[in-house]
Amino acid sequence: MPDHTPLELERFLPYRLSILSNRVSQAIAREYQDRFDLSMTEWRVIAVLARFDGHGLSARDVAERTEMDKVAVSRALARLVAAKRVVRRIHDGDKRRSVLLLSAKGWKIHDVVAPLARVHEREMLALLDVEERKVLTRILDKLAPL
Amino acid sequence: MPDHTPLELERFLPYRLSILSNRVSQAIAREYQDRFDLSMTEWRVIAVLARFDGHGLSARDVAERTEMDKVAVSRALARLVAAKRVVRRIHDGDKRRSVLLLSAKGWKIHDVVAPLARVHEREMLALLDVEERKVLTRILDKLAPL
DNA sequence: AAATTATGGTTTCAAGTGAAACCATTTGCA
DNA sequence: TGCAAATGGTTTCACTTGAAACCATAATTT
Numbered sequence: 001m002p003d004h005t006p007l008e009l010e011r012f013l014p015y016r017l018s019i020l021s022n023r024v025s026q027a028i029a030r031e032y033q034d035r036f037d038l039s040m041t042e043w044r045v046i047a048v049l050a051r052f053d054g055h056g057l058s059a060r061d062v063a064e065r066t067e068m069d070k071v072a073v074s075r076a077l078a079r080l081v082a083a084k085r086v087v088r089r090i091h092d093g094d095k096r097r098s099v100l101l102l103s104a105k106g107w108k109i110h111d112v113v114a115p116l117a118r119v120h121e122r123e124m125l126a127l128l129d130v131e132e133r134k135v136l137t138r139i140l141d142k143l144a145p146l
Numbered sequence: 147m148p149d150h151t152p153l154e155l156e157r158f159l160p161y162r163l164s165i166l167s168n169r170v171s172q173a174i175a176r177e178y179q180d181r182f183d184l185s186m187t188e189w190r191v192i193a194v195l196a197r198f199d200g201h202g203l204s205a206r207d208v209a210e211r212t213e214m215d216k217v218a219v220s221r222a223l224a225r226l227v228a229a230k231r232v233v234r235r236i237h238d239g240d241k242r243r244s245v246l247l248l249s250a251k252g253w254k255i256h257d258v259v260a261p262l263a264r265v266h267e268r269e270m271l272a273l274l275d276v277e278e279r280k281v282l283t284r285i286l287d288k289l290a291p292l
Numbered sequence: 293a294a295a296t297t298a299t300g301g302t303t304t305c306a307a308g309t310g311a312a313a314c315c316a317t318t319t320g321c322a
Numbered sequence: 323t324g325c326a327a328a329t330g331g332t333t334t335c336a337c338t339t340g341a342a343a344c345c346a347t348a349a350t351t352t
Contacts, residue, residue, distance in 0.1 A: 002253065002257050003257055003261075004196065004199075004253065004256070005260065006193070006196040006197040006199070006256075006260065007193045007196070007197065007256075007260040008197060009193045009194060009197065009211070010211075010292075012263065012267060013267045013270060013271070013282075014167075014170045014171060014174060014263075014266060014267065014270070015190070016286045016290060017163070017166065017167045017170060017171075017286075018167045018170075018171050019213055019290050020163060020167070020286060020289055020290035021160075021163045021164045021166070021167035021168075022167075022213075023290060024163060024164075025163075025164050028160060044155060044161070047152070047153045047155045048155060050150065050153070051152040051153065051154060051155065053150075053152070065155070065156075066155065067165055107148065107150065108148075110150070110152075110153075111148050111149055111150060114151065114152065114153040115149075117153055117160075118153070120160060121158060121159045121160065124159060124160070124289065125159070127288050127289060128285060128288060128289075131281070132281055132284060132285050132288075135277070135278055135281040135282075135285075136159075136281075136282075136285055138278065139274060139278050139281075139282055140162045140163075140166060142273050142274060142278075143166055143270065143273060143274075144162060144165050144166035144169060146156075
C-alpha cells in the first residue's frame, strides 16, 4: 500500500521561506518602482556602487557582489546609465572592462533609498524579540554563507 | 552634507532572505524539473490536492492554499490535466467551479516527491542546532503568519 | 423575472528572465 | 610572434510571468 502521507506545505521550510521572501521583496520592489522608477536589481546595483565607491567596480564585480547574473546586471546598468544615474567609463589598459560610478543623481537616489531600506528592515525586526533577532542572523550565516 | 552611509547589502535582511530562498528554491525546482518534468508551481498544486484529498478543491481554493495567483494556478492545472496527473470535473450546481482530484498518476508522483521534499528540508535543518530550529519556526510564524 | 454585479477561470499582451550565441579584447602558450 | 583559449559584456531567442481584459455562470437587486 502506497504511502500517501501528504506534505503539509504550510509547514514546509523551503515553501515558507519563499513565501516570506516574496512578500517582503514584493512590497519593497513595488515601493521603489512607484516612487523612484527603480527596479530591485537596479537598486542593488546602486547599493554596491555606493558601498564600494572608489573601487572602480566593473559590471562583473557588481554581478558577483549582488549574486545576480551578468545579463541582469548588464540590463540594469543600461537603464541606469540611460537615466544618468550611473556613469560608465572604460578601464585603462583593458578595453573590455567598464568602470562604474554613481553620478550625483545616483547618489541622490541612494541617499533617499538607503534609509528607506533600513526602515523596512527595522519594521521587520520589530516583530521579533532580541533573542530571535540574534538567532536569525546566525541562521542566515549558516544557511546562506558568504 | 549628504549622508552617504552605504547600505551593506550582504547584511540587509530582505536581501539575505531572498538570496537564501532563491538558492533553495532553485536547487529544488531544478531537480523536480529534470527528474519529473514538474515545475515548482505544479508540485505545489499536487501537494495541496494530496493534502486536501476528498475536499473537492477548486482552482480558487488551490490558489489560496498555495499563495499563488490564479493565472499561475490555471496554467499549472492545464499542464497537470494534460499530463493526466490531475482530473478535472465540474462542480454540481455551479458550472463555473472545477473540482480537482489527483489521478493515480498524480498520486504516484506525489508519493515519490513528498519524501524527497522532506529530505531536502532535513538537509537544511541538519545545518542548524536544536535551538536554532525551534527559533526559526517561531520567526517564520511571526513574520509570515497563516 | 430582468438587469446588475460578482465570481471562477482562461486568454491576451507586455514586460522580465536565463541560456546560449555572440563580439571585442586580452591572456596563455607553442 | 602568432594562435588558441579565456574573459567582459551585450544581444538574441524562447520561455515565464502578472495585469488586465475577457467569457461564462451565479448571486443580488429591483
